[in-house]
Amino acid sequence: MDQNKNMVKPITQFACSDCGMTYKKWTGRCDGCGAWNSIQEEVPLSQGPSKKSLGTMKGKRMALTDLTTEETPPQRTLSGLSELDRVLGGGLVPSSATLVGGDPGIGKSTLLLQAAAAFANAGHSVVYVSGEEATAQVRMRAQRLGLGESSVKLAAETNLRDILTTLEAEKPDLCIIDSIQTMWVDTVDSAPGSVSQVRASAHELTTFAKRFGTSVILVGHVTKDGQIAGPRVVEHMVDTVLYFEGERGHQFRILRAVKNRFGPADEIGVFEMTGMGLAEVTNPSALFLGDRDAPAPGSVVFAGIEGTRPLLVEIQALVAPSQLSQPRRAVVGWDGSRLSMILAVLEARTGISFQGLDVYLNVAGGIRISEPAADLAVACALLSAREDASIPPETVVFGELSLSGALRPVSQAENRLKEAAKLGFTAAMAPKGCKTGDAGGMSLRLLPDLITLVGEVFGAG
């Protein structure tokens, strides 16, 4: 009869620290993201919603508007770091919550300390709360970066109740929390870094942002071991999700928007790690092509678009006889299953087989490419490596490949060509039907399909 009696009992549950998926029982592998050993026991935040309806007579009547009401675009705060402002979609929006995720040690704290100083120098009040380092350490880092004079207010704290009390009194324009995994809410009975603590802390902070008009930036470490919840568990709670990427061995770092309620997703900002912190890279194509080797078979320059900006990168392929019964397919910086698809299309439509051959594909510089427009450049790199025939070094390539072997036109062809022309390229290979405009004065080779490419460019068939 009385169903509520059963619900008061606190139920333990299990949650994946990678993606936040919850389970009734412990399992070794997460169904949500496939991670092993990432399931941790969690105490639920509440007993969940009550079975009884809220009823229709208890609330206040809301004011409803129609769709014709004029909406003013959100006001934006510019940091003056143009690469950061661009990724944010044209500056920071008040009352917004932004998550900046990335591997530990990649430079998130450096970037955000520089951003904090930039916003402070632009006349905004900024509070930087570090749960990772003492204020003296943060101050030393700031001085090393030449930011010692900025008016950023620092605190080293992890108790969210104290942080919120301080923020409520200060009412800053911007608050940076470094990192969300060190924060804890005293009403939640689990250790900092657990899925429930990270979620509860993020919820408190995003609610604070909405109520007081403060922009909140949360730093989240991408975790590997599953003991600590990763930034993915709060992605759905924030307005903007940025990931800070880069290879340890490379100087440059990329800030990539993967979700943005106030601007385009997929936008990237490029930075270079220097002794004085992160420097903006205003011409990333020049950076990525900077240390290009002499033209060799297997090397092709792809004219890509990242967000709203053209970006030239070198794609390298190596094809070698395999000693293995299952030849190797190794990809760095591109999608492995997309490589398999292109190899299959090449074999099926042109008869050029990669059987018994190891295939290595690398996007030079360590950047990750996700555009399908890179298909043709990858196919050219593979064919060039396989046939031992170089593509002329002053040529750029772009275009999407369909399973039939036809080449599909891609968007923003004119922008791709202009960027290539600006960097001294004189020729381009692209699918037939691309809107190329005046092509920036380049000589164009527009191809309908793979057969034509193989016949005309590689003289094979």
Ligand SMILES: [Zn+2]
């Ligand atoms: Zn998972």
